[in-house]
Amino acid sequence: MSAHRTTTAAIKRRLSRLARRRAAIALVGLPLAAIGISACGTQGISLSKSNPDYAGAVIFRDHCSGCHTLGVVGAIGSATSIQNRVKTNAPNFDYRKETVQQVLFALRNGGFSGEVMPINVVVGKQAQQVAEFLSKYSGLKKTAEPGETLEAAK
Ligand code: HEC
Secondary structure, three states, X not given: OHHHHHHHHHHHHHHHHHHHHHHHHHHHHHHHHHHHHHHOOOOOOOOOOOXXXXXXXXXXXHHOOOOOEEHHHOEEOOOOOOOOOOOOOOOEOOOOOOOHHXXXXXXXXXOOOXXXXXXXXXXXXXXXHHHHHHHHHOOOOOOOOOOOOXXXXX
């Protein structure tokens, strides 16, 4: 009888130790999950708040970064490989240079094709601000195409 009691107590102790360990593992997992979430989509704007283009960067982060990549706001919406491509993966603005007029056109018409990007994601003053911002900060990693000088590429 006493042997049986010891066994039960031992099992109970072992179970509660397991439960504690599981709780500890869950606690360690939580902050990792939080990092995972914040790493997806945006990682922060690297312009200072006093920069006149900061407002445009915030508009880009809030309305464009889900589909487009742009390093200066930490946006990674474009496809990173052919295997994990989805329909909303849009041009990577680190490599593609856009003018103010091109951005305004894309905003009014839903990209250049009108097929995937929503029309009028932003309008009016916000459209102008994000267009001016993007015309300055797009294409920063663009390299010259064969037979083209880098200045002509930009
Ligand atoms: C739901 C996804 C989505 C969102 C949000 C989005 N876009 Fe797009 N965008 C696309 C896709 C896909 C394309 C490429 C296909 C096309 O041009 O029709 C594109 C194309 C463009 C182009 C033309 C690029 C080129 O050179 O071919 C510009 C400029 C542009 N987007 C700007 C923006 C801006 C600025 C915002 C935010 C205000 C924005 N987009 C938000 C999906 C999106």
